Amino acid sequence: MPDLPKRDQKYDALIIGAGHNGLVAACYLAKAGMKVLVVEKNDWIGGAAVSRELYPGFTYSNCSYVSSLFRPEIMRDLDLPKHGLQILPYEGGAVFTETGGYLGMFRDHDANRREFARHSARDAEAYDLYSRDVQRYCRFIRPMLLRTPPDPSSFRPRDIMELLWLGKQIGALSEQQRAEMVRFWTMSISDFLDEYFESPVIKGYLAVSAIIGTALGPMSPGSAYVLLHHYMGDVDGNVGAWGFARGGMGSITKALTASLRAAGGEVRTMSPVAEILVRGGKAVGVVLDNGEEIRAARVISNMDAKRTFLKTVNEADLPAEFVASVRKFKTRGSSAKLNIALDAAPVFTALPEGAANIKGDLHFTDSIARMERGYDDWKSGHFSRDPFQDCMIPTMIDPTMVPTGKHFMSCFVQYAPPKIAGNDWTDADRDDLRDTCMNQIETYAPGFKNKVLHVEVRTPRELEAEVGLTEGNIFQGELTFDQLLFNRPVPGYAQYKSPIKDLWMCGSATHPGGGVMGAPGRNAAAEILLDAKLPGGMSDAYAVL
Amino acid sequence: MTLRFDLTPLLPTAFAARTEPLNRLMRFGPWAGYRTALCYGDTEMEYAAIRNTAMVYDLCPMTKYRITGVEAEDYLQRLTLRNVKKLPVDAVHYTAWVNDAGKVLDDGTLFRLGPQDFMICCQERHLPWLLDSAHGFDITVTDQTADLAGLSLQGPLAATILAKAGLDVAALKPFRLTRLPLGNGQVMISRTGFTGDLGYELWVTPDLALPLWDRLEQAGSVYGLRPAGNDALNLARIEAGFVIATVDFIPAHQALREDRARSPFELGLGWMVDFDKGPFTGRRALLRERETGSKWALVGLDIPGNVAAEGAILYHAKRHEVGHVTSAAWSPITKRSIAIAEISAKHAKGSDVWVEIYAERELHYAKLMLPVRVVERPFFNPARKRATPPERF
């Protein structure tokens, strides 16, 4: 059992931020017997994994919109299915081309091949080798998701053992495979796809996962790894498959909340933290905006590293070097989102009548060059004038989220910078972005705009203001190699521990990074329980056979 | 807006108008995006027709690549294992191709349709590999899968039925092909097959598929001709000792786990490798393997008793795992339990090798540990398979 609460310490663990990672960490700690409180600044629970009624009768998943990364080990440990979580596979999808055509996606292997063959016979048959190769890299990286990264500069036995474990994983590969993997990790997705494919629209489709949420273009080296980050999830063992949480992404955090409460944990909403209290070099609790102090034996921040250490902790309590490193941690936002209530399903003229491709993700960017130009706009401080949009109509799969026959459409927009030409986003900028995106959709689905009942636009400004993501970065920090593994969030502090005793990190800014994965929360809980000498009670990562 | 229920229809083959009404059970399976019969109603009788009279089997979904051009022979020489110079026009040979590491990408039959005109017929798809290999060769590669309907006619009465249908192939030797007129076009007939018995494969343009079927059905009815599905054919092919990609070996380009890829030596296809024909892809790696030895072997097993050993694990001295069965069946014609198995090369002779079979009988499992005997493939190898002219009835 944990140390008995001291006189003024009501809680064993206080978690800041009721996003999925905070809740995952809270659940594990509560299950291990700790008295746990999660404080949340908003009046709703869920962070970026949330579904709310933002228009009468319509439930919006207005931040994250697909689920593939959420670790099944966590769902099992925390009994999430019992608390109502259901993850369903997606089907279909299409990219519309500027010339009025489309490339459709099918779950059936051969149907997909035939469809690809309409664009290139060679590419259609190259796809198998491509997905085989990508899956090989995924298989290598997956066992690392649920492990604390070793510190390569340390000589502690634990770090050395972990490095040896890593060495063993590498040792299990052939020399050829090791080389191919390093090559893949460091390449641009554009160069990588060029080795397999010739059709611009097929390459455009396959590059998508390499740019979602990232401040890289498809021609930036390292973007191939980002693709992997989106592919290493699975839905019931189908590696790389994207799925959908029944009832919306909020179902994940709803189930987590139920699981937490069942384990005796508490969540308090509308409790923004003004400061993390540090006394004698040790975190002892938090002060809320309203001045209330809550004491706890340990504080775990699910906020990103910048928000935690630059805004919520007194800088004087931190080593200067650490603060400098946190400042260098890159959190440039690159994405925006349109959430749209529709009176009826849009009709994409390119698709054959009744084609069910509309049940999946829909894109309008039919070449890598167009994506890259969108990135050039972002670099110059403007949102993409011809943006990449990943549109999903989740109500095609789960009709219960809206009034019968109506639809909710989620449009993920890439690229949108944290600032417009160095200035904060204005409402006019936001409307400009909205119109750009809506006009793009209208081009491919005439009459679309007339069906729109309500639009919510979320630029990096809104993402920062509402969800608390610094600069609106959906991963709480960019997914480049200088910020992964033992470098995440900063070298020397990648093991969920901060320089302040009893102050921990559990958000996406820690290994293995963003996406609704839950792994950072789980790994942080594992470290905290180890430190508290409590049994973890966690499943090991499922073996990759 | 109404969405169709069927998102991804399977394609009908050129014979679908005939095969579908005949399928009493509507038991179809997907094969390379097409719908083909697994069983028309009675697998045992479909199999019996293969060994007793004859059956027709729809092989339209087989992948077919046409390779033409002045350097087609050079190209295939570099691509495949066997010596293409030894393949005369109007002949077929069974061959395989490997990657640089000498691991098998697929096996298949190579048809020489003319001096500079070839067709590869195989299970998997390889267009990128074929095109990449084509750099620097004056050839063209085209996918003809949908352009050519294939029908397999196999069984001891196959030649008799063809003759009755006005297609005289009496003079056609094994692994040779001929072309005969059919309707306004022609049918290409190769003496090839997957049953290890007398048999032919008939190739026509899709518009002639139904006339061909009807002609054979008419001619064959008195001879007990019947259509057969995959299940029956699979039994016959195990008896014939043939291997199938993704069943008995994993094509190297598909192997997610690196260690699953196999060399031709490891698949019992070492006889194909012609080291003396000049450079070909994988030659260096295979030479090395020939020197240093292979890790695996693919062997035929004769198993005591009457229980098929599907999915069984092999042990040495009943203790150490040394391999596993890839295909197995109770063979009706040889009256024994046979299997094709992958086994570590040093146990390939089969001494003190045991197979562990879990035989389900009315919801209870009998666990059997039986000694195996490594035997030559084919398990069934009748003289009628080779006789030219074939026996007439």
Next chain:
Amino acid sequence: MPTPSSEVIVIGAGPNGLACATRLAQKGAKVTLLDALPMPGGGATPREFAPGFTTTLAHLTRGIDARVAKGMDLERYGLGFQTLQTTLLGPNPVTISRGKTASQDADFARLHDRLTQFARVLAPFRAIPAPTLGKGNDWLTLARLGLGIRALGKTEFRELLRMLLTNAADVAEDDLTDQRLQGYIAFEATLGAWAGPRSPNTLILLLNHLATGPDVLAPKGGMQAVAQAMTKAAEAAGVTIRQNARVTRIVTNGDTATGVELASGEALAGKTIVSTLHPGLTLRDLVGPRVLDAGLYTRAGHIHSRGGTARLTLALKSLPNIDNLENRLIIAPSVNAVENAFNPVKYGQIPDVPVLEVFFPTSLDPRPDGLHILTANVQFAPHMPVDGLDQARAQMLENTLRVLAAHIPDLRPLILHCELLMPQDVAALYGNPGGNWHHAELAVEQMLFLRPLRDLSQYRTPIEGLWLAGAGSHPGGGITGAAGWNAALAMEGAL
């Protein structure tokens, strides 16, 4: 009829070919060095770009590999260098000398120190064959080098691991406040690369420059002095050098290379063939698909070789009237200036405002006629311009001259002749497809054990007796001879 057998045939008399041939000859091999150009030296060979005016493709260097300089005794053949200062042109020029700005910018000095430290511990990797990911490593050496890195201390070691694959722009913007110096870091990192400074993996390119040599050097007597000294050293070692001898085919017998064929039709037999040409060209065009396995042949076609640098050469009536003429001049006013110059190149287009490295070789080595030459590396230029080569070249020249004139106002009237080589022109003249300085782009996915391809990183090829020793091999190009020397060492072990 094949001419009498030469034990070793080295193809390409650039610095790598000369270094490799010399080393092998010194070890007793009978070496013939074949070169397609009229004179040896490759990127350092003089070429007449206008009547009476010659230049070399490479105009500056960070120094010959120390082993090469010593092993070839280049000093004896008159090779000497002058260390250049770098001046960043602009409204307020900055001059950088040995890692310090004239204004003693402390941030810059700190960053430069740190990068120099990193480069120092990484530099030894340039002078050994790339470590492999399989067997055959010299673990003792690697352990020693690894300890050298760890000896940076915990903090710096961690920083190195973080910064190794980071982008140059972030480092410049994190650690510097002066936009000009940020632009300098961005420019220096991407010089000769096909990447903008915001591309991940670009800082390591800067570390590689610093590891090659801490300073930019001008050979005394011009770049051709390098070619001359190396040629003399090669001849002194007994190497037979043949110019105008373009190799069109590497002859094989089975799996063994047995000789070469020249454009003239002449055949030469050799037991060992060493190619310092582009590895893709060597394997795909000279060896060919009939001999190579299909997989390797295809992968050799995937070697990235995009040249992003155009080369401008001007003949001038006199030197323009600006300060610091004898320095290396850089026009790259900010990180964004460099990034924006790269953006259009991704789509095969020409940047409106290119960034430049400018040098007046005649300011150090005056011509007897008193006329002058300006040489400039112009970034970035598309390797496959969408509008066709001629139109692209004209546009590139115009944009380049506009940028130059903005910083050197009296330049235009001084121009007697001008020549701009696009990457494709460089490829046509020097035989490196794509026109990249390093043959195979120097990018992380093509470095060390991946250079030029995973199974070619030890200078060997699957063809018995055929070796690679050019810029496409580890550690890459530049006028250093390091790859050629490394290859020779690897061959000694095997021969």
